[in-house]
Structures are given as structure tokens and as C-alpha cells.
Amino acid sequence: MAIKITDECINCGACEPECPNNAIYEGGVEWSIADGTNVKGQYTLVDGTIVDASQRNAPIAVDTYYIVPSKCTECQGFHEEPQCAAVCPVDCCVPDEMYQETVEELLGKKERLHI
Template identity: 45%
Template sequence: MATHITEECINCGACEPECPNEAISEGDDRYVIDPNLCTECVGFHDYEACQAVCPVECCVPDPERRESEETLLERARKLHPEKSFPSVADLPSDLSRFRSAKKK
């Protein structure tokens, strides 16, 4: 599922520079995430970078847009054709929150 930013956003902008896909932009009342660009940081981190820096914890998974690890990784490949991503089976736990959650 793509991440989205809730109404609790205080418009601080901490999340925007953290996104490896440039999916976050300033909206009218709060920052917004383009779900077509969001990969939940799969292929980049084992956490969602926007969540990690948000002071009010308003960057949360969108329950209306559930997506698999494979879908998110494929999106990352399309967005970053210059970068080499491993297959889902070979994706290390430090590049996917799906994998890090399974370790715990």
C-alpha cells in the first residue's frame, strides 16, 4: 500500500527531502504523497523514510491502497531505471520493511 499523509500534518516539510522517489510535495493544507510514485521505500530502506522523520507521525500506510512488495519493487525499477534492484526473492532485509518485519 502506498503511504499517505493524514490531516494531522503540520506542514513542516521534513518528509519531502527524505523520499527517494520525489513522491512528496506541498499541498494546499498539508504535504501529499503521489501514490503512483510511492514505493514505501522498498529497494531503498527497511523503513518508510517519511515516517521516520515525521514529528507528528502522520505518514501512514493507506488502507485503501494495499500493494505487494513485488508491486512496490517493480515501481521502484520503473522510477529508477539507472539503478539495479535485486529480485524480490533476493531482496535483503535492509531494503524492505516487508523483510525486516518477518525477522522480528
């Protein structure tokens, strides 16, 4: 499953540079699949929506950092544990129950993001 950042986030920013998929954004900042990945053209998000990889999308959160579920792989294929959770000083990077994915699915997502 993807990781999410809870409302307990203190906006320290420690998590953002640790993400190998560039899935973490500061609150209020627009995101795209292409940011920090090799994806071009159309991409299917975890909810089934098809977007252009370079399309700017509305922020998921305004007041705190947030993680884009369609880009989060829980660091599978990169690290032994999610790096955002490892560096978070207030333990607000937790599994997102809305996005249940197997290790195989997360590794497949990693491959699609870093072709």
C-alpha cells in the same frame, strides 16, 4: 501499500527531502511522474490512468504535504522503512489502505520509476 499524510500534518517539510522517489509534495504544488525520476513518455498510474510522465497534475492536497501513490514505494529497495514516517514528528505518515501493494509490486514500481 502506499503511504499517505493525514490531516494532522503540521507542514514542517521534514518528509519531503527524505523521499527517494520524489513522491512527496507541498500542499498546492502540482506534481508529475518525471519529477525526481528517470521516466519519460507514457506512464500508467496506480488507478490505471495513462499520463505523459512530464504532465503537470493537480495537487492531491492544498493545505498539507501529500504523497503521490503512483510514486510511493514505501522506500522498498532503498531503506528498511518508509523514511517519511521515520522522520515525521507528529506520526502523520501512515499506510494508505486505498492502495494495497505487495513488496514485489512496490519493487516493480521502484524499477519503473528509476530505469
